[in-house]
Amino acid sequence: xxxxxxxxxxxxxxxxxxxxxxxxxxxxxxxxxxxxxxxxxxxxxxxxxxxxxxxxxxxxxxxxx
Amino acid sequence: xxxxxxxxxxxxxxxxxxxxxxxxxxxxxxxxxxxxxxxxxxxxxxxxxxxxxxxxxxxxxxxxxxxxxxxxxxxxxxxxxxxxxxxxxxxxxxxxxxxxxxxxxxxxxxxxxxxxxxxxxxxxxxxxxxxxxxxxxxxxxxxxxxxxxxxxxxxxxxxxxxxxxxxxxxxxxxxxxxxxxxxxxxxxx
Numbered sequence: 001x002x003x004x005x006x007x008x009x010x011x012x013x014x015x016x017x018x019x020x021x022x023x024x025x026x027x028x029x030x031x032x033x034x035x036x037x038x039x040x041x042x043x044x045x046x047x048x049x050x051x052x053x054x055x056x057x058x059x060x061x062x063x064x065x
Numbered sequence: 066x067x068x069x070x071x072x073x074x075x076x077x078x079x080x081x082x083x084x085x086x087x088x089x090x091x092x093x094x095x096x097x098x099x100x101x102x103x104x105x106x107x108x109x110x111x112x113x114x115x116x117x118x119x120x121x122x123x124x125x126x127x128x129x130x131x132x133x134x135x136x137x138x139x140x141x142x143x144x145x146x147x148x149x150x151x152x153x154x155x156x157x158x159x160x161x162x163x164x165x166x167x168x169x170x171x172x173x174x175x176x177x178x179x180x181x182x183x184x185x186x187x188x189x190x191x192x193x194x195x196x197x198x199x200x201x202x203x204x205x206x207x208x209x210x211x212x213x214x215x216x217x218x219x220x221x222x223x224x225x226x227x228x229x230x231x232x233x234x235x236x237x238x239x240x241x242x243x244x245x246x247x248x249x250x251x252x253x254x
Contacts, residue, residue, distance in 0.1 A: 013183035016097060016107065047103065048200030053096045055128035 002045050003060045004035045010056035017048035017057060024048070033057075071135035077208055078128040079161075080219065083204050085121035086168070087223040088149035089114055093190075098237035106173055118172060125165050157206035164199035167192050197227060 004024065007064050013031030017024075021044035039062065050056045092114035096107055131147045132138065140158075144150035146166075148159035171192050178186035201220060210216035 012178060012186075014097065050103050051097075051099065051107050053107040053111045055106070 001037050001039045001041050003024050003062050004045055005058040005060065006033055007056045007058070008032050008034075010054040012054050012056075014053050016051040016053065020048045020051055021045050027044060066093050069134060071131045072137040075128055075131035075135055077205065078124050078131055079208065080210070080216070082121050082124035082128055083200055084219070085124055086197060086200055087226055089117035089121055090193060090227050091230045092117055094191070094227070094234045098230075098234045100233065109134045115175075118168075122168060122172060125168070128164070135226045154207045157203050160208060161203035164203060167196045167199070171196065174251065181214070 011032050013025050013027055013033065015033075017033050018027050021040075021042055024036055024040050024042055024045055025033050025048060026036055033056070045057075045059050049059045088093045091135070092110055096110050096114065098111075099107065131142045133142055133145065138153035140153060141150050142157070145162065148162040149155055151158040151162075170183075171187055171189060174181065174186050179191075201224060205211050208216065211220070
C-alpha cells in the first residue's frame with residue numbers, strides 16, 4: 001500500500017499525476033492537485049511521483065492493515 | 066590599435082546566450098514528453114530547465130554590458146532597454162532587446178504563478194516562442210558571424226531542435242489525454 005503526500009505549495013497544476021493515476025489524483029479548479037484516496041495499492045502513483053515536474057508528490061510505502 | 070576584447074566578448078556571449086536559451090526550451094519541452102521515461106525524473110528536467118534559463122539571462126546581461134563597453138558600435142545603456150534606440154542595425158537590435166525583456170517577464174512570472182494563477186502562468190509561457198523567434202531573428206540579422214558556416218549551422222540546428230522537441234511534445238500530449246477525467250482536463254498541460 002502507498003500513502004501519498006502532496007506539497008501544495010510546490011504543486012503548479014501540470015496535471016501529470018492526474019493523467020498517470022486518475023483514480024488517485026485530481027486537479028481542482030484552482031489548479032492544485034489533491035489526493036482522492038488516503039491510501040492505495042495502485043502502482044501508477046510511483047509513475048506520478050516520478051513525473052511530477054515540481055517534485056511535489058511523496059509516495060510512502062506502508063504495510064497494509 | 067582598438068582593443069577588440071569587448072567586441073569579441075559581446076559576440077561570444079550573444080551566441081552562448083542563444084545556445085542556453087535553446088537548451089532551456091528543449092529541456093522545458095521534454096518535462097512532460099519524457100523521452101527518457103522513468104530514468105530521468107521530471108523534477109530534475111525542470112531544475113535543468115530553470116538553471117539553463119537563469120544562465121541564459123546572465124549571459125544576455127553580459128552580452129548587453131559588453132556592447133555598451135565596446136567602441137566598435139555605439140550602444141548606450143538606454144538602447145539596451147528601449148527597442149529601436151540603437152543606431153547599429155536598429156531593427157535586428159530591437160528584436161534582441163524585445164527578446165531579452167520578454168524573457169525576463171516569463172522568468173518573473175514563475176515566481177508570481179500563485180498570484181496570477183496557474184493557467185495564466187502556463188499561457189504566458191507560450192511567449193517563450195516569441196522570445197526564441199526574436200532571438201533567432203536578432204542573431205541572424207545583427208550577428209557579425211552569421212555569414213560563417215559554423216554560425217549559420219548553429220542557428221539552423223537550434224531551430225530544428227526546438228521544432229523537433231515541440232513536435233514530440235504535441236504527439237506525446239495526445240497519447241495520455243484519455244486517461245484524465247473530463248472535469249480535470251482544463252488544467253492539464
